[in-house]
Amino acid sequence: xxxxxxxxxxxxxxxxxxxxxxxxxxxxxxxxxxxxxxxxxxxxxxxxxxxxxxxxxxxxxxxxxxxxxxxxxxxxxxxxxxxxxxxxxxxxxxxxxxxxxxxxxxxxxxxxxxxxxxxxxxxxxxxxxxxxxxxxxxxxxxxxxxxxxxxxxxxxxxxxxxxxxxxxxxxxxxxxxxxxxxxxxxxxxxxxxxxxxxxxxxxxxxxxxxxxxxxxxxxxxxxxxxxxxxxxxxxxxxxxxxxxxxxxxxxxxxxxxxxxxxxxxxxxxxxxxxxxxxxxxxxxxxxxxxxxxxxxxxxxxxxxxxxxxxxxxxxxxxxxxxxxxxxxxxxxxxxxxxxxxxxxxxxxxxxxxxxxxxxxxxxxxxxxxxxxxxxxxxxxxxxxxxxxxxxxxxxxxxxxxxxxxxxxxxxxxxxxxxxxxxxxxxxxxxxxxxxxxxxxxxxxxxxxxxxxxxxxxxxxxxxxxxxxxxxxxxxxxxxxxxxxxxxxxxxxxxxxxxxxxxxxxxxxxxxxxxxxxxxxxxxxxxxxxx
Amino acid sequence: xxxxxxxxxxxxxxxxxxxxxxxxxxxxxxxxxxxxxxxxxxxxxxxxxxxxxxxxxxxxxxxxxxxxxxxxxxxxxxxxxxxx
Numbered sequence: 114x115x116x117x118x119x120x121x122x123x124x125x126x127x128x129x130x131x132x133x134x135x136x137x138x139x140x141x142x143x144x145x146x147x148x149x150x151x152x153x154x155x156x157x158x159x160x161x162x163x164x165x166x167x168x169x170x171x172x173x174x175x176x177x178x179x180x181x182x183x184x185x186x187x188x189x190x191x192x193x194x195x196x197x198x199x200x201x202x203x204x205x206x207x208x209x210x211x212x213x214x215x216x217x218x219x220x221x222x223x224x225x226x227x228x229x230x231x232x233x234x235x236x237x238x239x240x241x242x243x244x245x246x247x248x249x250x251x252x253x254x255x256x257x258x259x260x261x262x263x264x265x266x267x268x269x270x271x272x273x274x275x276x277x278x279x280x281x282x283x284x285x286x287x288x289x290x291x292x293x294x295x296x297x298x299x300x301x302x303x304x305x306x307x308x309x310x311x312x313x314x315x316x317x318x319x320x321x322x323x324x325x326x327x328x329x330x331x332x333x334x335x336x337x338x339x340x341x342x343x344x345x346x347x348x349x350x351x352x353x354x355x356x357x358x359x360x361x362x363x364x365x366x367x368x369x370x371x372x373x374x375x376x377x378x379x380x381x382x383x384x385x386x387x388x389x390x391x392x393x394x395x396x397x398x399x400x401x402x403x404x405x406x407x408x409x410x411x412x413x414x415x416x417x418x419x420x421x422x423x424x425x426x427x428x429x430x431x432x433x434x435x436x437x438x439x440x441x442x443x444x445x446x447x448x449x450x451x452x453x454x455x456x457x458x459x460x461x462x463x464x465x466x467x468x469x470x471x472x473x474x475x476x477x478x479x480x481x482x483x484x485x486x487x488x489x490x491x492x493x494x495x496x497x498x499x500x501x502x503x504x505x506x507x508x509x510x511x512x513x514x515x516x517x518x519x520x521x522x523x524x525x526x527x528x529x530x531x532x533x534x535x536x537x538x539x540x541x542x543x544x545x546x547x548x549x550x551x552x553x554x555x556x557x558x559x560x561x562x563x564x565x566x567x568x569x570x571x572x573x574x575x576x577x578x579x580x581x582x583x584x585x586x587x588x589x590x591x592x593x594x595x596x597x598x599x600x601x602x603x604x605x606x607x608x609x610x611x612x613x614x615x616x617x618x619x620x621x622x623x624x625x626x627x628x629x630x631x632x633x634x635x636x637x638x639x640x641x642x643x
Numbered sequence: 644x645x646x647x648x649x650x651x652x653x654x655x656x657x658x659x660x661x662x663x664x665x666x667x668x669x670x671x672x673x674x675x676x677x678x679x680x681x682x683x684x685x686x687x688x689x690x691x692x693x694x695x696x697x698x699x700x701x702x703x704x705x706x707x708x709x710x711x712x713x714x715x716x717x718x719x720x721x722x723x724x725x726x727x
Contacts, residue, residue: 199676353674386700
């Protein structure tokens with residue numbers, strides 16, 4: 114019985130070593146190759162000093178090397194920490210320091226920004242998936258290449274043990290105080306979700322899964338690990354190609370993708386510009402979406418375009434992997450405002466507590482959604498206070514202390530037992546499927562010397578889910594303009610957090626308690642944009 | 644302003660592009676992180692309105708959007724074929 118994530122690879126490789134495991138553009142790896150090469154990489158990582166429990170970064174474009182890195186790190190007993198390849202230098206440096214990361218896997222192009230990470234980095238060893246940089250990085254860190262690591266004779270399985278309580282990966286999400294938070298997921302957390310997914314969706318070795326999401330986004334956990342567990346083939350979608358719906362639709366047909374998983378906005382783009390009607394999509398049997406609310410209008414078109422596929426809405430913050438799911442069995446009526454997030458996954462319980470802390474049992478009532486079970490995270494790395502705040506004591510287990518996770522999402526319960534997403538209790542919003550704490554954007558705005566006061570609000574947008582607008586009061590002496598504010602944000606934040614619009618004001622409206630009146634700013638913006 | 648300059652100005656001022664050390668030039672690759680899926684649709688809308696052409700779904704392909712020069716060449720081809 115596999116109890117560590119890497120076991121799913123060894124088992125599938127032993128069953129069918131010659132089967133195709135991962136393909137990317139014109140390259141591919143069989144199960145046997147992926148297993149042997151990740152063994153070699155793991156040996157090299159251990160030789161480079163990676164100890165059990167070490168956080169090892171992956172800062173790479175989507176590639177076979179990135180998948181190899183995931184399994185190499187796990188087999189070395191480490192915990193992988195993906196950092197988006199487009200992350201600006203301060204964010205990359207911040208995550209490296211926050212995790213006390215001693216080893217990083219990157220490429221020459223992506224790793225070049227390490228030179229711009231100010232202050233000392235704790236890195237002791239950098240693995241380059243392509244070749245060594247020339248000139249070398251301006252600090253003394255041991256560097257090594259994949260070609261060196263993968264030519265060694267050591268391909269035998271690793272003797273390193275571990276338990277399912279060990280960390281498998283850390284995913285960084287937006288933090289309201291301006292510093293990203295690292296969500297810690299153990300092998301048990303991940304496998305509980307992976308086992309549920311592969312069983313619920315009856316994945317087999319005949320399936321071909323797409324992987325659209327980057328490693329730093331938890332949708333990739335399903336694609337990679339549920340796919341590998343099933344012995345299926347995984348097609349990594351090149352990020353450049355993802356911009357061109359026609360090419361994306363061609364890839365789905367050419368690779369005969371049978372299971373698709375992405376955020377809804379990608380599906381909307383495929384529907385509006387991908388000319389799906391010209392494609393033969395008969396192999397596509399399963400379409401999964403998560404990360405944001407799917408506008409019913411587009412979901413209806415999708416179900417008409419691919420009527421033979423089953424459609425599932427998956428829900429869950431990174432902290433719980435996926436905790437509820439809902440199969441959309443028939444095309445929702447045009448007047449439906451949204452579809453439910455559904456019921457709990459296996460080995461997971463969810464319930465809503467109302468404002469008085471009572472469990473919501475009557476249909477139509479609203480409450481905050483809580484989750485308990487093996488998919489719930491271990492906490493935020495190195496942040497005991499935030500971890501503490503994310504959980505409450507389960508009021509329904511007298512005599513036994515159990516922590517349950519508060520999703521921060523308001524939901525209503527429906528008569529059929531499905532939950533329905535209503536909104537957030539805080540300043541977290543979703544844009545392009547990514548979660549964003551408006552406070553993190555405001556912290557970045559305040560870091561500009563020309564900004565006296567700032568507020569960020571989210572405005573509804575059909576394609577993005579939400580679009581972010583910043584209000585700025587500039588210092589008298591400053592000649593700040595929209596472009597400078599956006600450039601400043603782009604130097605500090607991932608792109609999806611950079612405000613799409615910036616409005617300058619002489620002052621910001623205040624509530625009676627003297628807080629910046631964000632709801633009013635939001636309402637004014639929505640009125641003015643019609 | 645020629646087509647390339649118009650495009651450069653629009654992209655520098657109206658699109659939130661990925662961070663890069665280099666300035667946006669005619670031959671700077673756009674598809675390795677600088678344009679994302681939302682920006683590319685905004686760019687398409689701008690091209691359609693500014694140059695009075697219709698970007699067909701089958702023309703929304705990497706070959707036409709690799710660099711500002713490629714986008715400009717595409718617009719030129721389209722405009723020429725529309726007038727003939």
